[in-house]
Amino acid sequence: MRSGKLYIGRKIREIRGTAKLTQTAFADRLGISTTYLNQIENNQRPVSAAVLVLLAERFGIDFSSISANDSDRMISMLTEALADPVFAAYTPSFQELKLIAQNAPSFAQALLNCHQAYRRNSEQLASLDGHLGSWTAEPTPYEEVRDFFHFVDNYIHDLDVSAEKLTQDLDIPSSDTSLALAKYLEARHDLKIGRTSPGDSALRRFDRSSKTLFLNPYLPAATRSFQMAFQIAALEHEEQVEKIAERAQFRTAGAREVCKAGLRNYFAGATILPYQPFLATAKDLRHDLELIAARFGASLEQVAHRLSTLQRPSQKGVPVFFARVDRAGNITKRHSAAKLQFARYGAACPLWNVHQAFESPSRIIRQLAETPDGVRFLCIATELAKGHGGYGTPRPRYAIALGCEISYARDFVYADGLDLMSKTAYDPIGISCRICERGSCPQRAVPPLKSNLTVHPDRRDILPYDIS
Structure with missing residues (x-):
């Protein structure tokens, strides 16, 4: 739209x-x-x-x-795919892409699947160093599942409603979540909560013979609650999980199993952050991540991720984008209910503030940003250290990013004090260098695809070429 x-x-x-x-x-x-x-x-x-x-x-x-979000996402993905040099002879107009996305979404998805297979083949062939090996055009199970959650708007209604009913029965979040879940597992399933042995790196291990759920004793409270809720999903909602995974029609059993794990995780997140109380709290606290986390006994990442799932019909939250990025720039989690879509190939824009979060650990960084199509966003990012244990234990570091279109910015406490009306307040960002049209970006890593380059032997600017 x-x-x-x-x-x-x-x-x-x-x-x-x-x-x-x-x-x-x-x-x-x-x-x-x-x-x-x-x-x-x-x-x-x-x-x-x-x-x-x-x-x-x-x-x-x-x-x-009745929303155009699906079409917007499809148009964004088609634009990126059709920027590939393999389509050099064809440059569709926005109107053409809109008509395809709205009238023939299945055909558009088939085209995207073909392009993904082509890209995987090209990358695998390029990596061969003279040794013959087996390779496949099929997407990985992880990629299949990622796309499944993307196209259902990261919202699974049946599991979300089941989780919310459980929280109402247990009076979550008014009661202590971890204690309530532990008592429920004991009363409903005669299941005890134990501790993993010293040296056992597992976060959670379920022993069916002794009916004991072993949890790592060094886990934060929010993670303990999440793992107990995950176990409830595995014990009580496996039939729901199986049906949802079956309807997705994955190509391989591996993808189906990855999806089932993701669905159990979804139930766990919806349990510790029940939909209606969470939505009301997010609105009341103007999406202050730290206050929301304290209110529900959750982590910042759990809160940010949950905000991206608030897509229940008639009770939708603010459409946000959410991503988790590692120090190498890899996007390890992603979802967008907003117009900002993440690149499926290559790294994220280096001008995006998520990369700066590693320079200021534990601080929340704000940014006003504008994409090449003129859409403006409020972006926030913060660095997190994960892991558990004592001195010397590896602690992976990530940055999480959350944001919304500027029309929703006043619903976020992070917009306070920012000049939302000033054009100069917005940093120009893109999706990725390979499809970004900005010709004078000082952080450009590679030229955009489908561009003509001019190199001047007598002049050198920030970039060693001009883009037309």
Whole structure:
């Protein structure tokens, strides 16, 4: 959805198909002409506010479920894929991409899958050093699962509702979460909580024969609660988990198992941070990560990740992006309900403040940023050290990033004191150098794909070439 207009022809056709109505009958129910309905369904005209109201009244359609976020994400991914030199002869307009994303999303996904396979083959072939080996065009299980969560908006309704019911029964978060979960496991499953042995690096280990859940004694309280909630998912919601993973139709058993682990993790996060209390608290505290974490006894990463899952129909939170980045710049977790999408290949933009977080451990860094398409964001980032144990124990360091489009910035305490109206207050960032169109960026690592380069023998600027 750009420039305020909503083109949702495919969704209107789906609604009409569910109602089993012809175009004429459906138009009559809405009080509009068949010609107008036909134009809406073919994305020749946007849906008006009046038609949206009629859809809600006469077909029970939730406004929040009619969103262009899916199309925006698809357009972003298509733009990146089609910037590859293999498509050098074809440069689609934004309107073309929008029509494909809205009217033929399955075809668009198939194209993206083909491009991903091509990229993997190219990278594997390039890495061969003369030795023949086996290689595959199939995505890795991790990539398959990452894409699954991306396309369901990182929200799993059935598991989220089940987790929330459990927290209501246990009076979480009003009661001590760890204590409540431990008592529940004992009362419901006759399961004891024990400690792992010295030298055992496992965070959690379940012994079925003794019905004991062993937890590492050095885990933070938030992690202990999470691991107990994970075990409840494994004991009580495996049928739900199996059905969701089955519906995803993964290519391999490995991907299905990775997804099932991710779904149990999802249930655990939704248990320690139950949807409605968490959403209300986030609004009341203006998304202050530290205060929210203290309120629920959770970690900053758990809070930031949970904010990215608030996509329940009719009860959505602020659309945010969330990412976790290691010191090498690898994005190890990612999700975006906002227009900012993360690069699927290559590193993230070096001008993004998430990289600066490593220079200021434990501090929350703010940034106003603008992407090449003119969309502005409030970005926050902070560095975290993970791990447990005493002196000499490895402690991986990460930075987490969270942000929203500037129209939502006032809902965040981190916007206080920033001049949101000043153009000079915004740092120019991109998605990745390979698709960023900024020609004079001093941090550019590689030229953008599909660009013409000019090298001047008698002049050298910050970049050794001009981009046109």
